[in-house]
Amino acid sequence: MNPLLQNAADKLIREIFAVQPGETVVITADDDSDAAVVQAVYESAHAVGAHPLKVQMPTPRGVGKAADPDLALDALSGMLLYADVWIEFNHQWLLYSTPFERAEAQNKKLRYMCLVDFNEALMIRTIGQVETAQLRDFMLAVTERTKNAKHMRVTTPAGCDVSFEIEPKHYTACDCGDASKPGIHMLTGQINVVPRFGTIQGKIVFDGSVTPPFGRIPDAPICLTIENSVITEVTGGEDAAVFRKHLESFEDPGMFKLAHIAYGFNPGAILTGNIVEDERIWGSTEWGIGYVSPFDAPPHGQDAKSHCDGICLNSSVWLDGVQIMDEGKIVEEALAALVPPLPNR
Incomplete structure (x- = not known):
């Protein structure tokens, strides 16, 4: 062994x-x-x-x-x-x-x-190589900071620039390496936020993997234009056209609605095409499109026939105008003091 x-x-x-x-x-x-x-x-x-x-x-x-x-x-x-x-x-x-x-x-x-x-x-x-206890303290602090904010903005070097309002009635899930209590848990290293429906505005650019339909990095970044939480335009390379057709194939307007955003905070995660790992890459943000459960966004969630996810690498994040992350690096002083050891790659 x-x-x-x-x-x-x-x-x-x-x-x-x-x-x-x-x-x-x-x-x-x-x-x-x-x-x-x-x-x-x-x-x-x-x-x-x-x-x-x-x-x-x-x-x-x-x-x-x-x-x-x-x-x-x-x-x-x-x-x-x-x-x-x-x-x-x-x-x-x-x-x-x-x-x-x-x-x-x-x-x-x-x-x-x-x-x-x-x-x-x-x-x-x-x-195995993650300092679970220290990571947990850091992620809980980021979760509290996010839950208490009213507005969030995210940018990336690839061209993402998107803003939205945070809905306090929606559930903010923190998978921080604690599955000691009953419930559904996922791999350590992700904080999931469901924005207030209808408030997302700007551009989202997927320069990491997109699943489905690909399960890999697209041939060129896929750019989504967002108005009132709805995708109004999809541009990029050939894969962008494939992605748009994938969304259209459901014949469901819910598949053009943004569902959630998540911070990636697993120190060991690398870009592999496996969405479970990719959406936990340190300093990334992940956007979900389509279905949202009533548990995550009570009382009704967001109905859609399916769900897909895309990764935005090296994200910068502002909460109520205060920058906490710059191209994947935690820059807010109190949070930076809690960051666990990160591998050199």
Whole structure:
């Protein structure tokens, strides 16, 4: 076993999930999952005295509800209804599938994390080599600063310049490496903000990966013109035209509405085309387009047939006119003092 991988698995189990002796830890995977990652987490859970269960299944043909026809729905649901922890390493993710919805609705103690397409290098970079406790303090401070602001502006060297109002009634999610409480958790290193609907104005330029339809960096930056939170123009290279057609293919005006913005703050994340990692690149911002859940934006959310995400690298951010980040570097003094060690690349 790779000792760096085992250390990362230990951090996931001990520091992030705070797994206790006697807890049931379900680890799901499909035939395209990384077996070494699954085994390392299984062994870490066993080492702390938990009861780990590895569940491997044939790779479903779709994700979410589209995976249902290929799942043992009742058997998998039954197991998850009694689990304390569920860590998902599936390639075709089960997030929003029927077993997921049943477990989240009925198992009020469940702590869940979706780690799609995790391999050894990704596990080591984004979990094993991250100072979780220090990063948590920094991210919580940024979250509070953002929640208490009324206005946010974001620019990038690629030409992004967008502003919006912050809606205090919308949920600001901070995935800061604490999955010790029941709920849905994601990989460490992202703060998600749902702006006040209808207030986003300016230009958003994706110079990192865009998923879907690509799952990679576009051939040229994709520029979105935004008026009142709606995309009115898409320009760039050939991929920009493909992206516009992708949005149009849903025949749903909701797919031209901006959904959310997120800060990327994982010190180990690099641009790979895997959106789970890319949207956590330090100093980036990520924009979601389309669907927003009622949980994130009560009471109704934002309806749309689907959702996609794009990355804006090296972001500068102002909150109520005060700059806190300059091209990916934290410049506000109090926040800068909390920044964890960053790798030299």
